[in-house]
Amino acid sequence: MFFDLHVHESQELVDEVERLGYNGVLTFNHEEIKNKDYPDNLISLKNDSSFQIRRGLMIYSKNTADLKRKIQKSRNEDVLIVYGGDLKINRSACENPRVDIISHPYHGRRDCGINHISARKAAENEVAVELNIRYLLRSRPQNRYKVLGYYREILKLQRKFEFPLIITSGAHSIFELHTPHDIIALTNCFGMNEEEASFALSETPRNIIERRDLGSNALVKGARIIE
Amino acid sequence: MKLKILPPHLRNKKRYLAFEVISETSINRDDVISIIWGALWDMYGSCGISQFDLWVIKIWNYDTSKKHVMKGILRCRREEVHSVRSIIPTITRFKGSRVVFHTLGISGSIHSAIKKFIYDKH
Numbered sequence: 001m002f003f004d005l006h007v008h009e010s011q012e013l014v015d016e017v018e019r020l021g022y023n024g025v026l027t028f029n030h031e032e033i034k035n036k037d038y039p040d041n042l043i044s045l046k047n048d049s050s051f052q053i054r055r056g057l058m059i060y061s062k063n064t065a066d067l068k069r070k071i072q073k074s075r076n077e078d079v080l081i082v083y084g085g086d087l088k089i090n091r092s093a094c095e096n097p098r099v100d101i102i103s104h105p106y107h108g109r110r111d112c113g114i115n116h117i118s119a120r121k122a123a124e125n126e127v128a129v130e131l132n133i134r135y136l137l138r139s140r141p142q143n144r145y146k147v148l149g150y151y152r153e154i155l156k157l158q159r160k161f162e163f164p165l166i167i168t169s170g171a172h173s174i175f176e177l178h179t180p181h182d183i184i185a186l187t188n189c190f191g192m193n194e195e196e197a198s199f200a201l202s203e204t205p206r207n208i209i210e211r212r213d214l215g216s217n218a219l220v221k222g223a224r225i226i227e
Numbered sequence: 228m229k230l231k232i233l234p235p236h237l238r239n240k241k242r243y244l245a246f247e248v249i250s251e252t253s254i255n256r257d258d259v260i261s262i263i264w265g266a267l268w269d270m271y272g273s274c275g276i277s278q279f280d281l282w283v284i285k286i287w288n289y290d291t292s293k294k295h296v297m298k299g300i301l302r303c304r305r306e307e308v309h310s311v312r313s314i315i316p317t318i319t320r321f322k323g324s325r326v327v328f329h330t331l332g333i334s335g336s337i338h339s340a341i342k343k344f345i346y347d348k349h
Contacts, residue, residue, distance in 0.1 A: 133316065137317060175327040176319070177327070178315070181330060182312060186316045188310075
């Protein structure tokens with residue numbers, strides 16, 4: 001079972017993701033969700049197929065105070081993804097157990113944006129670090145080696161500290177979507193083996209979705225209210 | 228005089244990779260070949276490409292009114308199939324228009340690749 005946890009919210013994209021062999025998708029509007037319900041076209045898909053569709057909330061923040069305020073405003077059921085890049089925001093996101101995914105921690109930086117301290121905190125709080133395929137493919141060919149280097153650094157830290165790692169497409173159009181097996185082959189370029197790549201595309205995303213499905217029933221890690 | 232063909236145990240083992248191309252504008256066989264070679268060149272360079280024994284076998288055109296779709300079969304060495312597959316997602320643009328490649332499957336013979344991935348999934 002493969003999942004893509006970062007796709008722009010559109011009917012066409014969801015259909016294409018399903019055609020390519022994924023079993024679930026997490027869509028983002030890339031703005032704060034004002035309408036908390038699913039759009040009409042996605043509701044029908046959500047209800048009548050085995051394909052899982054979830055909606056996430058992307059948080060863009062200027063500073064750590066702003067990040068904490070936005071996290072408090074979110075609902076328990078929303079999958080929270082924090083757009084990183086700034087070192088303080090990366091660290092703050094890794095320290096917050098309410099955050100599910102930290103996206104683009106390397107954005108606009110000359111390093112991977114994750115150090116041993118954030119890595120340890122991410123592992124403790126089960127914050128997944130995202131490796132975005134769109135970011136890699138949109139980088140200029142002469143700079144691609146840098147992005148591959150960042151991914152390699154993150155992978156090295158992941159092997160040491162064992163924080164969750166996910167691979168996403170980050171697609172905005174159908175031209176940015178790829179089959180899971182093509183992505184697994186691509187991850188070989190930055191030193192990921194097949195087993196690790198499959199895990200990052202299947203088990204880790206599934207755990208994130210399951211954790212959020214529990215929503216407000218989850219009290220603390222490992223305990224939940226049974227109705 | 229033509230060289231005598233090698234015995235089977237000395238020949239390179241091959242794999243046939245079926246793929247589909249979706250593009251914004253209409254493209255032809257030569258364009259597909261140049262896209263693949265460009266991507267390979269960026270990723271592996273001439274030294275890497277020389278190990279792949281790469282050949283575009285055949286291309287089928289499935290253009291519809293809404294989108295331009297092509298399918299094709301690519302031959303490579305059995306040991307390098309993973310490396311060749313890894314360049315498929317790196318292809319994003321051709322002459323300013325967006326293009327995407329998907330692998331449909333890998334097979335041991337041209338016949339079964341066509342049967343399983345080209346005609347069956349159409």
